[in-house]
Amino acid sequence: MSTATDLTSDGDLRARLVTALRQPIVVAAIAAIAILVVGQLVSPGFASYGQIISMLRVASFLGIMAIGQTIVILSGNTGIDLSVGAVATFGAIVGARVMDGDNSNLLLGILIPVALGAGLGAINGLGIVALRLPPFVMTLGMMGVAGGLSLAYTQGVAEGRSAPALTSLVNTRWFLGVPGVVYVWIALIVIVTLLLRRTSYGWNLYAVGTNRRAARLSGLPVNRTVIGAYAASGAFAVVGGLMLLGYNESVLLNLADDYTLTTVAAVIIGGTLAAGGIGGYAGTAVGAVLLQFLQSFLTTVRIPESWRTIITGLVLLSILALFGRQRRLRS
Template identity: 45%
Template sequence: MENTKQNRLRAILLDPLTLAILASVALLIIGELISPGFARGRQIVSLLTVAAILGIVAAGQNLVILGGREGIDLSVGAMISLGAVLAGNAMNGMNSGIGIAMLMALGVPFLVGIVNGIGVTIVRIPPLVMTLGMTAVLQGALVVYSQGVPSGRAAPALASFVNQPLAFGIPGILFVWVALALFMWFLLRRTAFGHAVYAMGANERAATLVGIPVRRVRVLLYGLSGLFAGLTGLCVIGYTGSSFISVGDQYVLPSVIAVVIGGTSLAGALAAIGAPWRARLR
């Protein structure tokens, strides 16, 4: 029993997420020692706001990686830019345009993600090639749409929601981040869809044999990645106030790194679940 507890404690301490949290705390302490005031509440909230934006796009990236077949969505940066530009032009600084901005920022990238999924699943294009090609297509479309200049402005209500305290001194985007984290936990751990994602990521052939619609699930995973990227674009324009065609480029590699730090292996679901489940799925 004692050895079991020690092994469990060792596993927790060596978990990538635990190490990331400890490293963050250490950096805050070092920053406070070097520059007093660095670890104040307002500064921490500002850091968490930036982290929340990255966390939203990483949620979609995580789904694609868990689905296996070396899935990585390199088009999330372009879809963030797409969502931000579409939302900015739909709102154009007016609160009345938030509804249509949300529909466009979420709906269009979702459809683009579905196209990615079809290309990967039906046409059998490698994920890196398909999503990188989609990036080029979207960047070209954005240049034509915006004429290469910043366009659109965030509505005051959206900017306030992202940047200003909503409750308890915490901006609204952090509540969205927490709600999304709980949703992802429930989706992956408590639903048949989540179990299907883990199963196909661990052994796609076995998942097919037990009746899981692997193609349909994988297409949907890329669609959800696009949807989360579009939501990130909506948050980005709320954070910055305006948009430009390359605003999402900086989130591509960090979204993959965030997934890995969170404990998901680039090998897919097989490395993300425990040994007993791996044995069953094999």
């Protein structure tokens, strides 16, 4: 009897282990660790503590921008925000001009661009729920609008600088040699996860993403939830852009333009279903780390930039093909 019970327990353990290993977040974490191991073998020092911390700092920019993308994709109805990069750049441009290298302007230099980002995101949401424009079309148009606003605001010449306090937050190593921006990111991971899993807005978001019609018939505030999701995407895009501003100290007209598709990739790699309603931000954070480790590895082994782009694209396509269409993610 004891032997049969032991065999059953072993079988259950193996089944649970297999199930866990098939989860996207676990696969992404294992892949990230594998990159560290291979990188260390190819280039000793790649997986050193200091190097890992440096990679996490850069990953935090993508991770913060991907918060809003996670919320948007969870909202369902083929939700996506293609304006993330352009809105992040616009917010950083405004923030740099307002701060102008002065700590006394830091608060306004954060609040004004974040409010602008949230406003642009809310317009995205209004266009989607009121005009019934497809998210792809609406946010693609907003990408052009945000880019145009950046050009109009700067007249083609980006001016201003990050406040020293913001630069210190991003670049100065604090406790255990970890930059402040990484601690900010960790705090956001906890806060956003609790928001999604433990609040009525989070529950509404999952319900809307799973079945928008059923959510509406149940009396849930569908339109408000969707508009809030896109407003959050705009706001977090700007927060990520401001972190990039602190990292570079000055702003560029294309500062965050390359982050849009990588935010989508981080979300899907982390296990959020492209159709919405299933997933969470913890997986997205792991996806962001994986993407940064991959990019750092390709740079370390001196792969030419053109081939880095090709390899990264192929890896993303492979992962997206593997996870993006999995119906079992709903289980």
